[in-house]
Amino acid sequence: MFKEEFPLLAGNSLTYLDSAATTQKPEAVLQRLDRFYGKENANVHRALYPLGDGATASYEESRTRVKHFLNAPSSREIVFTSGTTGSLNFLADSFGETLSRGDHILLSEMEHHSNLVPWQMAAKRYGLILDFIPVNEKGRLDLSGMRRNWHEKTKLVSVTHISNLLGTVNPLEEIIDFAHGKGVPVAVDAAQSVSRLPIDVQELDCDFLAFSGHKIYGPTGIGVLYGKEHLLERLSPRFGGGSMISSVSLEESTWAELPQRFEAGTPPIAEAVGLGEALNWLESRGRAGISQHESLLTAYGIEKLRSLEGIELYGTGEEDQLGVISFNMGGLHAHDTVQFLSAGDLALRAGHHCAQPLIRKLGVPSTVRASFAVYNDTSDIDRLAEVLAETMNYFRKKGVL
Numbered sequence: 111m112f113k114e115e116f117p118l119l120a121g122n123s124l125t126y127l128d129s130a131a132t133t134q135k136p137e138a139v140l141q142r143l144d145r146f147y148g149k150e151n152a153n154v155h156r157a158l159y160p161l162g163d164g165a166t167a168s169y170e171e172s173r174t175r176v177k178h179f180l181n182a183p184s185s186r187e188i189v190f191t192s193g194t195t196g197s198l199n200f201l202a203d204s205f206g207e208t209l210s211r212g213d214h215i216l217l218s219e220m221e222h223h224s225n226l227v228p229w230q231m232a233a234k235r236y237g238l239i240l241d242f243i244p245v246n247e248k249g250r251l252d253l254s255g256m257r258r259n260w261h262e263k264t265k266l267v268s269v270t271h272i273s274n275l276l277g278t279v280n281p282l283e284e285i286i287d288f289a290h291g292k293g294v295p296v297a298v299d300a301a302q303s304v305s306r307l308p309i310d311v312q313e314l315d316c317d318f319l320a321f322s323g324h325k326i327y328g329p330t331g332i333g334v335l336y337g338k339e340h341l342l343e344r345l346s347p348r349f350g351g352g353s354m355i356s357s358v359s360l361e362e363s364t365w366a367e368l369p370q371r372f373e374a375g376t377p378p379i380a381e382a383v384g385l386g387e388a389l390n391w392l393e394s395r396g397r398a399g400i401s402q403h404e405s406l407l408t409a410y411g412i413e414k415l416r417s418l419e420g421i422e423l424y425g426t427g428e429e430d431q432l433g434v435i436s437f438n439m440g441g442l443h444a445h446d447t448v449q450f451l452s453a454g455d456l457a458l459r460a461g462h463h464c465a466q467p468l469i470r471k472l473g474v475p476s477t478v479r480a481s482f483a484v485y486n487d488t489s490d491i492d493r494l495a496e497v498l499a500e501t502m503n504y505f506r507k508k509g510v511l
């Protein structure tokens with residue numbers, strides 16, 4: 111779908127199956143960045159001349175675009191960050207600071223390091239204890255384990271929407287219902303879901319949600335932290351500097367209103383504008399249709415890889431797997447497999463995918479990962495299967511497999 115709108119892919123023999131790492135950018139986003147730097151560039155929230163006003167307006171329009179995209183009640187709840195990692199580091203440190211020693215945070219065993227390491231750091235700093243929702247052998251969260259590992263001092267749940275290693279779509283509604291039943295807020299790492307599933311933060315009723323621009327057809331260097339206003343009001347900034355203050359004396363300072371107090375210094379302006387354009391682009395192409403397309407591709411990919419001899423697939427392999435397929439081929443190391451795929455002009459990631467606890471649980475050192483986006487179609491998967499079969503034959507002939 112829409113491949114011709116992506117200059118890097120159109121007319122290119124490359125089969126790009128690494129969109130979970132980063133997505134390619136449509137022409138509309140590239141043009142918007144070009145126009146911003148070519149005709150609109152100025153700093154924001156400072157300049158009192160038309161060019162500056164225009165840049166501020168474009169930057170704030172992007173915030174409004176994000177608000178609509180997530181159906182957030184207010185633009186005050188949309189904080190621009192450097193990416194999912196930036197959002198989650200800020201949340202872990204700032205929320206962690208509001209807690210008391212001995213309080214608990216509940217994560218899951220399938221988190222990307224971005225939703226684990228910052229909490230480990232906060233735990234050390236503020237004397238917190240981390241608990242985990244276990245992952246079962248199918249690659250799903252074990253919700254009975256969530257109930258078991260719940261502690262009376264659990265103060266926040268932070269969990270990924272879609273696993274970047276297995277593609278498992280987690281039952282957020284159930285997790286949020288349970289946590290809210292105990293009066294505890296829930297943060298969602300939406301890095302892998304925001305481009306694949308329509309997300310309505312009011313319907314979902316999550317309390318925080320983080321994502322990156324570059325995984326949703328936008329630029330790198332920009333991300334979002336959505337937070338319910340009354341919760342954001344309780345957090346204090348991590349960075350001090352220009353733009354985030356209300357008044358400053360030599361002795362002390364007071365903070366600006368939400369969300370500016372969390373956006374110290376010159377923000378990634380063009381990147382925010384590019385993200386707004388990416389969201390426009392995605393919405394105009396139809397979010398529901400794109401979601402269905404990825405779901406069909408995932409099912410097709412699972413089917414196709416299952417039909418090949420010697421491929422071991424990880425993950426649920428059912429409807430709750432979206433956008434990502436992890437596998438290994440025979441006894442071959444994942445890095446060797448992707449070298450062969452690369453020689454066939456296929457781009458896939460191999461390794462632990464920044465989810466070491468989960469990969470350890472799978473009992474393998476690494477996997478090969480195929481991940482999809484709007485511009486992929488079944489011919490990309492056919493090509494993957496073809497090169498995998500050729501590679502397998504090659505190694506069989508050599509007597510290696």
Ligand code: C6P
Pocket residue numbers: 130131132193194195196222224225270272273274299301302322459463464
């Ligand atoms: N996953 C992948 O190849 P950043 O790097 O800040 O944009 O996103 C971090 C992140 C957080 N959570 C999840 C679920 C993610 O998948 C990622 C990024 C990439 O899987 C790069 S490691």
